[in-house]
Amino acid sequence: MTTNNTPVTVIGLGLMGQALAGAFLRDGHPTTVWNRTAAKADQLVAQGAKLADSVGDAVAAGSLVIVCVTDYDAAHRLLDPLGEAFDGRALVNLGSGTSSGARESAEWAARHGAAYLDGAIMAVPAEIGADAVVTYSGPRSVFEQYEPVLRSLGSGTTYLGDDHTLSALHEMAVLSLMWNVLNGFLQGAALLGAAGVDARAFAPLASKGVDIVNGWLAAYAEQIDDGAYPALDSTIDTHLAAMDHLIDESESLGVSAELPRFIKALTGRAVADGRGGDGYAAMIEQFRKVS
Ligand SMILES: NC(=O)c1ccc[n+]([C@@H]2O[C@H](COP(=O)([O-])OP(=O)(O)OC[C@H]3O[C@@H](n4cnc5c(N)ncnc54)[C@H](OP(=O)(O)O)[C@@H]3O)[C@@H](O)[C@H]2O)c1
Structure with a gap:
């Protein structure tokens, strides 16, 4: 497969779908697009994309069909009536969803x-x-065949394995990380804001804090995989005591203490399970079960 002559179809031209189609066009791929709201194709058509009259025509135009709509249900509402049209083509779903949605699509x-x-x-x-980091899961042979084309979407093109569910699961894992980091930042900004310090002033130190945590990840991952959690820096007991300070500070400044209280409850359960002398990675056991 050459890198710039593979006909590509992009179905779904929301903010993300427009960016995907634009990247294929910039790399010289003949690009056909379709969107429920056709006007969203205007800029892409001006850049050389072909707007298909129907979703069926769009599928017929591309040997590689990319779908990027809101979720798997929306994708299937569009694609299910066209089943046979996909025979012999490659379909890549880049919308978000759960691993069961990925399995059903496969x-x-x-x-x-x-x-x-x-x-x-x-x-x-x-x-x-x-x-951009874009992950793919499914048969390696299919990924390798289309990798040169998919690289148009970003230098972070990453193959995760044969199991179709892996991309959706990794996306959930990264979203979990992202929301937890952001919530921590917002809690800190709220605390400082109550004391008259603006978020701009906090951002450099917050960024440093994220860097510090980032530096711990590889060693914590090893501990999680090995099932042994020696306290390399501080124990869970020490963390638990500091959590009380965060709760007290939040309450005294009139800031929500909901998130710190939840974190303390989770940590308290780890201590009750006998993990107080272990490192923070031992908290994984609290996440592995439904309380
Ligand atoms: N934006 C991001 O930063 C980002 C990052 C990572 C992943 N994603 C994922 O990429 C996917 C698309 O995101 P987006 O930002 O492009 O969202 P968006 O701007 O809201 O666009 C949603 C797209 O889905 C289409 N759609 C929704 N329901 C449909 C239906 N029933 N039938 C036909 N088309 C339907 C919309 O068509 P209309 O235009 O006609 O409404 C539009 O093309 C989502 O799964 C999102 O989670 C987005």
């Missing part, structure tokens, strides 16, 4: 003779075509 594609990759975009539209 089964659907197999029933209709389509080669299928399930993908996840771990980037914002502005990063597409530059350093």
